[in-house]
């Protein structure tokens with residue numbers, strides 16, 4: 001038993017908002033209250049830990065991330081900070097020079113909408129920068145790629161490849177490949193890249209889990225099974241990182257729908273679920289994203305008037321897949337960005353047999369009044385898994401895509417919250433940084449973390465308290481574990497995020513962005529401490 005004292009604590013539980021001290025017994029919270037009360041009652045039996053006025057909030061939870069891909073990005077060419085074509089080519093050149101002459105140049109994270117010149121390199125420039133090596137780079141949205149001549153050749157494709165049904169190759173006026181690949185046209189090239197071993201993916205998970213803890217996360221809902229290529233290697237990697245290496249971070253693991261049968265049949269042979277590792281929903285995609293115009297819209301794109309986007313399945317097939325999961329007691333997590341994709345996803349959920357666990361729509365980025373009404377009718381069966389950072393990555397250019405009237409219904413989170421929908425907050429890392437404080441900051445400011453101008457559609461902004469709720473109780477609600485975690489109350493898991501300043505009532509809104517994580521406490525253990533090797537606290 002130990003007692004944390006001298007904290008500027010916020011419970012986020014109804015009734016008692018603030019606390020000064022909390023008693024932790026094993027991995028649970030035993031009592032919450034004033035310092036005097038708890039010292040008097042438990043001071044002699046419990047070790048006291050003086051947090052010197054630090055701010056303590058419920059352990060932060062990221063409702064949507066890809067931890068394996070996040071770790072992998074750390075191990076590969078990261079283009080997320082690139083702001084021009086020349087800089088992009090330079091980074092490719094420098095990274096390629098460190099690789100063996102036949103190795104693939106792999107990386108991603110670029111967003112040409114943030115380039116000063118907004119243009120992409122030519123095929124010849126990509127060939128030159130990679131120095132004769134095959135190259136495959138993933139756009140920040142994961143729906144478009146850059147590839148070069150050697151990459152196509154390794155994939156057995158000519159420079160005049162035929163388009164598949166669910167993707168296409170960018171071309172110049174002569175029809176020759178121009179270096180850009182959309183959606184599933186990338187699959188033959190991806191298949192030509194030597195795949196990672198489970199051990200490499202496990203290395204990536206370790207990096208990402210440690211990064212999550214350092215950013216104040218106590219749990220992450222992660223979607224990794226497509227990276228590993230199967231469910232059981234994914235599950236074993238997490239179990240081994242937790243059980244053998246002692247990494248302590250809650251993981252709610254989504255399973256790609258295509259691997260659901262494997263997950264269910266492997267079930268009895270797998271190491272069990274516990275407080276730290278649980279099996280989540282079956283992941284499905286209804287559409288793509290705005291960037292590559294693959295988000296599925298009801299009305300055509302404003303800047304491409306005969307184009308509606310890409311449906312991953314027809315209505316019937318999406319419904320069949322949701323029903324298949326529900327019949328096995330597994331909820332669905334459906335990626336839907338455009339309004340027509342959300343429509344399809346809701347139809348599938350409405351038609352499928354009801355189950356106890358909650359379905360979720362991942363992103364729900366573009367709404368319509370009729371869709372809000374339908375989401376409302378689904379009540380607590382449905383969670384809306386939103387990514388507040390998307391507002392700073394997608395605005396202002398999304399207005400060109402959908403026009404100013406429809407842009408008002410993009411990232412319209414205040415409207416959704418006021419309708420009584422159950423929202424939860426995630427990063428979609430590595431698409432956005434695995435930094436919940438940046439997500440909270442974006443929900444409040446609706447602008448890029450370091451932008452100096454005002455936010456986009458500020459009438460949709462959240463208060464800091466509401467934004468923290470998204471990344472705590474809101475995220476936990478999606479998993480149905482709100483009795484176990486998400487607020488600071490007796491009986492709940494002792495998950496806390498400890499910060500050097502108050503972000504619930506910040507003196508300056510940028511305190512949310514600039515706050516330092518002092519400790520991440522997971523199940524009563526200090527899973528991360530900023531000054532791990534220094535004397536972290538003085539005894540009272």
Ligand SMILES: [Zn+2]
Pocket residue numbers: 335362363
């Ligand atoms: Zn998605």
Ligand SMILES: [Zn+2]
Pocket residue numbers: 064065066223428
């Ligand atoms: Zn995602």
